[in-house]
Amino acid sequence: MSHIGMQYDNGPEVLTDINLQLEPGSFQFLTGPSGAGKTTLLKLIYLALQPSRGVVQLFGREPALCDRDEMAHLRRKIGVVFQGFGLLDHLSVFENVAVPLRVTGRQHHEYEDDVQDLLRWVGLGSVLDASPATLSGGEKQRVAIARAVVAKPELLIADEPTGNVDPEMGRRLMRLFSELNRLGSTVLIASHDLALVRSIAADIYTIEDGKLSFKPAKSARRAK
Amino acid sequence: MNTERKQAQLLPSDAEHDGPLFFVIAIIVFLASLAAIVALLAVQNVNHWKSALQSEMTVQIISGDPAQTQAAASLLLSISGVKAVRVASREEAKSLLEPWLGADNIPDDLPIPLLVHIRLSEKDPASSENVSEALKNAGIEASIDDHQRWAGDLARSSGIIQILSITVLALLVSASIAVTGFATRSGLAARKDLVNVLHLVGARDQVIARLFGRRFVLLGLKAGASGAGLAAISIIILMLGGVGDASFMGLSIQPGLGSFLLLLPVPVITAMVGGWTAHRSVLNSLRRQV
Numbered sequence: 001m002s003h004i005g006m007q008y009d010n011g012p013e014v015l016t017d018i019n020l021q022l023e024p025g026s027f028q029f030l031t032g033p034s035g036a037g038k039t040t041l042l043k044l045i046y047l048a049l050q051p052s053r054g055v056v057q058l059f060g061r062e063p064a065l066c067d068r069d070e071m072a073h074l075r076r077k078i079g080v081v082f083q084g085f086g087l088l089d090h091l092s093v094f095e096n097v098a099v100p101l102r103v104t105g106r107q108h109h110e111y112e113d114d115v116q117d118l119l120r121w122v123g124l125g126s127v128l129d130a131s132p133a134t135l136s137g138g139e140k141q142r143v144a145i146a147r148a149v150v151a152k153p154e155l156l157i158a159d160e161p162t163g164n165v166d167p168e169m170g171r172r173l174m175r176l177f178s179e180l181n182r183l184g185s186t187v188l189i190a191s192h193d194l195a196l197v198r199s200i201a202a203d204i205y206t207i208e209d210g211k212l213s214f215k216p217a218k219s220a221r222r223a224k
Numbered sequence: 225m226n227t228e229r230k231q232a233q234l235l236p237s238d239a240e241h242d243g244p245l246f247f248v249i250a251i252i253v254f255l256a257s258l259a260a261i262v263a264l265l266a267v268q269n270v271n272h273w274k275s276a277l278q279s280e281m282t283v284q285i286i287s288g289d290p291a292q293t294q295a296a297a298s299l300l301l302s303i304s305g306v307k308a309v310r311v312a313s314r315e316e317a318k319s320l321l322e323p324w325l326g327a328d329n330i331p332d333d334l335p336i337p338l339l340v341h342i343r344l345s346e347k348d349p350a351s352s353e354n355v356s357e358a359l360k361n362a363g364i365e366a367s368i369d370d371h372q373r374w375a376g377d378l379a380r381s382s383g384i385i386q387i388l389s390i391t392v393l394a395l396l397v398s399a400s401i402a403v404t405g406f407a408t409r410s411g412l413a414a415r416k417d418l419v420n421v422l423h424l425v426g427a428r429d430q431v432i433a434r435l436f437g438r439r440f441v442l443l444g445l446k447a448g449a450s451g452a453g454l455a456a457i458s459i460i461i462l463m464l465g466g467v468g469d470a471s472f473m474g475l476s477i478q479p480g481l482g483s484f485l486l487l488l489p490v491p492v493i494t495a496m497v498g499g500w501t502a503h504r505s506v507l508n509s510l511r512r513q514v
Contacts, residue, residue: 048424068429068511077425084423090236093415099234103427128496133470 004054016210027181029197030190032207038190046080079148081158085140087132094128100151115147137164158189235435244446245407253451256396259324261483263389277375281342287367293338296364305350312339401501408505433506441499448494452487
């Protein structure tokens, strides 16, 4: 991201002159107080918003110059764990996780085993056919994470992924993200939980008053 | 492996909105079907009149002399392009005056022109000019009515009915498109969360549009079948009620097999219009998003 500025309609600029580069295979945190602009920045990265100014480049492409089909292909390379989960209550847990595969035209028999294995791996093997509405916050979080990673995204973005879970579940989820990073995904996690951020040696981006600052992993570890 | 797991629809059914929409589309289809049938009957009537009127001519013998009328009939039969002639009796001619003078008010000594009906050959029919010239050469004073003016009037009124029916049909189809478009946009707004998720996990616009399009194809099929079915029942009631010989603005209303055949493709057309409209509406809405 180069010199990104963002404002909603004619409101004040919520992000100012943002420069950000995510190295492939890296693990990064985005932190800052509530309302600082973390979610807006993530939305710009996962292509839910377009910046008011500046240039975004993703996987070697400039989304602003892509047509809508190309944008869809770029989005398939990104897995997102939304702050509010974004689960669909009319679908079962299994079907929610399978949505990213279904919309790309994959057939049920092609992904059934993979989805079941993934859900067992995140500890939800017993609730495959349950409606998300019947799950606890932590379980919903894990369904959202499973959906984000099921298509093996090149970039995984999680917005406050431990915000609704107890500390133990938070640690387990962080181990899951680390494992995914080890398998090759670039991981970017937004959190205002400083204890969580310090628990992993990772680059830390801090956003405050719409401005971004960077602390590399080495100094982050030293701080820990 | 659980092979029994059934795939749920990504777009859930929306009975709350679909119910009223079903009724609105079914009523529109019913009215559109009736308009189409009226247009069809108008076309059939015009064709029938044209063929009937083009094959006939009426010659009025001004003198009213029966002998001259018979001579004229013989002469007319000899003209090339005349298939048959029939002399109308004085009583028949009198009956034509009854609507104006009354049945008992026509005195016996009133000079009434006699009529000769001519049936023309289908191939190379005689023209009114030929007939007029032949009678003039034989010294018979006559007036010839080839029904063209009357046929023109009827064709014009039938044309107006056709245009009105087609206009009503076009308006109803437009209303159907507008209602479906509105319902789709409303459905899209109601399912904003679903659309957002699909969008962000990489669903192409066409995939999302197809979900809504498919739903409106099914709805259109059901509503179209109901509306057309209702129209078919109305026709059957008209036929059973003996309306077959009735007429409306000069049109004889004789719904038959053609009317039922006209209704057959209506559900499919309604489904296609519904599906296409929903598909386009979703694509247009999505294009306004990032």
